Amino acid sequence: MDYAERLENVAVIGAAGKMGSGIVLLLAMEMADVGLKAGNGSRHRVLHAVDVSHQALGGLVKYLREQVQKAAEKRIVALRTVYADRADLVDNGDIVRQYVNDVLDVVRPTTTLEVAAEANIIFEAAPEDLSLKLKLFARTATDNPARPWVFTNTSSIPIQEIDEKARLGGRVMGFHFYNPPAVQKLVELIRSRTTTDEVGAFAEALCKNLRKIVVPSADRAGFIGNGHFMRDLLHAVEEAGRLRAGMPFVEAVYCVNRVSQDFLVRPMGIFQLVDYVGLDVCQCILAVMNPRIPGENLHSPLIDRLLEQGVRGGQNHDGSQKDGFLQYQQGKPSGVYDPDAKRYLAFTEFQAACDARLGPLPEPGLPWKVAVRDPARETLLAQFFGALRSMDTAGAELARRYGARSRDIGLKLVSDEVAHNAHDVNQVLLTGFFHAYGPINEFFA
Amino acid sequence: MNKLRRNVYMTGGYNTVSMGTGRKEFHPKQSRPGLEDYICEAGRGVLQQVGGAGNIDEGVIGNFMAARFNSQGNLAALIPAIDAGLQWKPCSRVEGACCSGALALSAGIKSVLAETADMVLAVGVEVQNTVKAIYGADILAAAGWSRERKAGHAYFFPGKFSDRAGAYYEKYGRDRTRKAMARWYRNAIENARLCPTAQEYHNTSADLDAVALAEPNPRSFVDHLNVFDCSKVSDGASAIAIASADGLKRAGIPTSAAVEIVGIGQVEADLTRPPSDPTRLETTRRAVQCALESAGITVDRLATVETHDCFTIAGILAVEAIGLADPGKGPDFVLDGQTARGGHVPFNTTGGLIGWGHPTGATGVHQAVTIWEQLTGRAHRNQIEIPTDRPYALSVNMGGDDKTLVALVYRRG
Structure with a gap:
């Protein structure tokens, strides 16, 4: 499964939170961008935005709409090239609206945690509570035959501990965004002893495409x-x-x-x-x-x-x-x-x-x-x-x-x-x- | 063009502030005056100087895109809103993109020449800060051919003039041209700092040349221009009275308080055709030539020029199109200080479009107001000396990419 395929089905758990909403924004835009690139357009892309309340998810969608619009306005020079073949999109306004739609079309807000089990990648941005995180993984990633990769936004919990307790077999990595994720350039990447190279390489490629500055941290509580x-x-x-x-x-x-x-x-x-x-x-x-x-x-x-x-x-x-x-x-x-x-x-x-x-x-x-x-x-x-x-x-x-x-x-x-x-x-x-x-x-x- | 068959004057000019980024009182998220506020302020500013609405026979308003910026059409009917005394008087609205203001002047001049009016109130207005710049770019793009929009740059007109600048760099050298463009910017800001209604009146940058020499960034903007090479987004209105000798007499205004329009050149080029040579402003050249011929003078009789510097490169190209410098020599003329306020032919003495601002439909009228102020000694801190052997002034207002042009030659009445 290459980078573009991996990004066909993604879940963010804790999607409506402070960190989660920013992560959804970045991933949804990256997924839409990958889809808009020549050759990837026909593939169906899904980002399950999972959170506990419909009210919070409603807020997420509003946040996404506003932020994607701002991002599209900022990137308008490049977006006109991306949509160069669409004769129906003429004005900047047409292009911005289309891009907002294309990004929002990827996002599926839901309160049903189990849908995350069908994702290739699970980003977890739940509160900083190991037992809660383990419960969430148990219902989505642990013993999942599809073997999804897990990127946790934990800012303190050792990844090795998560891997062992959730039985993820090296499919987990620390992917610590800073607040707010859409603005802050820094991402701390934390590999455990068992994190596979494939997972690590994907995380680095994603950071590069998100134009993040990566600092690797050792897998010690609190990181850097x-x-x-x-x-x-x-x-x-x-x-x-x-x-x-x-x-x-x-x-x-x-x-x-x-x-x-x-x-x-x-x-x-x-x-x-x-x-x-x-x-x-x-x-x-x-x-x-x-x-x-x-x-x-x-x-x-x-x-x-x-x-x-x-x-x-x-x-x-x-x-x-x-x-x-x-x-x-x-x-x-x-x-x-x-x-x-x-x-x-x-x-x-x-x-x-x-x-x-x-x-x-x-x-x-x-x-x-x-x-x-x-x-x-x-x-x-x-x-x-x-x-x-x-x-x-x-x-x-x-x-x-x-x-x-x-x-x-x-x-x-x-x-x-x-x-x-x-x-x-x-x-x-x-x-x-x-x-x-x-x-x-x-x-x- | 034939010499004008009747004396035509302009007097009683008035400018509102050119509002937008750069003005201390401008806050994008707060409510601001609307189209009608600007029209009324500018119109009343003129009426006060010409003895009231009773002396006005007709109104003309120039505006480009109120239909999209302000969801407002039928602007002629906003002229009676200026003063109850204008109710029931003939009014019209003219549009020719950024040349709309000078088209209003031209329409007024023709009414006076046709003897259907002895005093016409000409207003130019645009209120553009209602939308963000990237959507404003869509609206302004309508000054070009709509079929070119799709292939055009996100910032359509900066893109057009960036292409012209790129062609000019290639033909005549980049460094000297960029330096001249920076000098053009510096002159504009220095003039604007003397003019309380100018958008750049509050500009305090210490090193204007350095600011203006920032490298263009094609990723976020256009290939060959930076944002300082461009006029800003502006809200504003300007107005002036156009009168016959009888009209001035009726209002009790001596001709010495007016400027006389002694030459006019109005030229149109085909919107659907690209310029034959992007390093030349051919339509501008023709309009200026017509105006000078109609005035019976040569370019060396000009004391000052108000030109349409929507972009710094447009200023330099205009210097050449007017005939003050040979093709490729415009940058030298500017770098030698000839267009600065202390130079041989000061250009854009209240800042022009770069410094004073560019409320698109108002610009042509603003140019006339500045020249009226200069030639009648009303320009306050912006005042330049008008040599007695060169008593003429020229304004050049351009719509689109060198498509709709009006050039006027003035002298003190």
Whole structure:
């Protein structure tokens, strides 16, 4: 079965979720593109988009229609060539509409899990819960005589464990998209000891066609991305705990969040990132990593406590940010949650005092947006962090500790052989987390 | 063409803002003024200067594609919406793609020449930001032959002029031509920065030449042009009064506050035929020649030119078609600074289509308004010096790919 044949029948489980909907979008477009290529046109292609609720699947279709239209508008120059033989499609508008139809024609939204059993490939994007994933595989892939290939979007569970427990015989591989899959360039590919070369080669070909940047990760819980992120967040929680000796909880959270953004030239503060990912998702990932990585205590009682109080983060259906560690107004952080008072305190009540305590940013300032766009960013960053090194302020001190810890985490991922090298670690943070520089750098050496 | 048999003047010009990307107040997702708002603003701007609607005998409106951009036809009937005093007056709408504005001027001039009107209100309007650029490209493609659309580029007209640019690069050299196109862009933006109604009025790019020299990207756009080589998508209207001497007198306007139309060249080429030489604008050349002959002057008497630079390459080709440079020498003329605001013949002194904006149906009228401002000393920060021995100005408005052309020669009244 070649690449085009393999893509004739595909299933995505968890299709209406945040990750699943993006995966459906990318796969449906790739399947339609393969179908539109000369010689493949007559073949029937099916993508089973499986999820638990019709309501969520309705949202998926709406999302797909909007996103495929945007993609078609962006690719209009190439699409006019693709449809050059269709005399009935003249205007750009005709071509965009046809492409949207061609892509949507591939997708079959369904709540019936068993249809996935007829697919050649199953992409799994269910919640990060091994027992749930195993149940899903048991009904679709395990002991299936058609021997479908399984690509799991897990961001933390070792693939070898999935393979053994679901009895997939090397037909499974980690295919970790970043959120949102349609936008983020990075894919972490994780082969287990038993993943077959055929499966691996297909995954690489697919990534290439999706124009993704591939970073291979060793099959260790958390892989590279969460291997860094979870330890980074635990450091942030620890720092906030340390600061709490001298200030209220909300101020400590504010300070660490601000330092991890403005002083470290990152796209968002660490607690905002946790909110974006979702506290529940972070909890699940930590629960996977902690027992599998002994001696590090990868666990946060604070996150457990917030979740018990219903503080979850994540996004609403329209993509807007839900409140988590922080409160949001029009997408921007505006307050911090106080678990003792069980309510949010507005930034305005303490921001000025905290900023004064942290001290000024290094001069000249370097907002993340400027850094990532400037071709001379290395020089700007060296200048900024050079100034930061010599500053004797609470903000600079926190930033130095934070940057050094981030670097140590990165180095440990290399020495533990989770990543092949420093470049791979940096690549994940640069492309998967949009950092302006990799954690393994000379700025915090 | 014969010399005009009656004195024809233009006065009381008015431009709305050319709205679109680049203007600080433009937000694609927020509601904006509609077609009728622009028509009314521009029309009333003229009426205030000519003593009100009572002095207007007729209205003409030039517009290209309101039927598709705004689902609106019968635009002549929007002229009475400008002022109750225009109700029951004869009005018409003319269309000739991007030359619609100058066709409105031409129609008004002919009414005055025919003595059926002593003052005509000419309006040009287009509101194009109602659709995304890629769908706007479909609508604008109708300025070409519909049977060519299928084989044409997604961005149809940029594709047409990209082909012309490619042919020109091949014949006369790419580097110098690209540099001249970048210089054309810089001149346009520098002029626009002086004009509060210009779409590029808020442009703050530090190095305009460098911006304009970005390499074309055929994967996302066309082969031989980048986006800075193209005029933008614009909403806007311009209006002006066309009058006989009696019409000016009736309105109490001295001829010194008007420009006189001393030459007109209106030329049409076959829409179904490709240009015989893509490196030449033959229809433009013929229209300008007619206009200059009709005015009884030669090209060296021109103080300033408003030309149809829908693309930078169109500007350079026009310099040659007008006769200011030999074929292949347009880039030198531009690079020598001859078309800049301090040059020998300043072109497009309020930014032209690249800098001021290109609300397609309004452009021809906007050109006339700019020339009226320059020749009567009303151009404020855009004002250039008009030499006494070269008191003439020329406007060149083009519809489609060098198909519908109107050239007008003006001098101070």
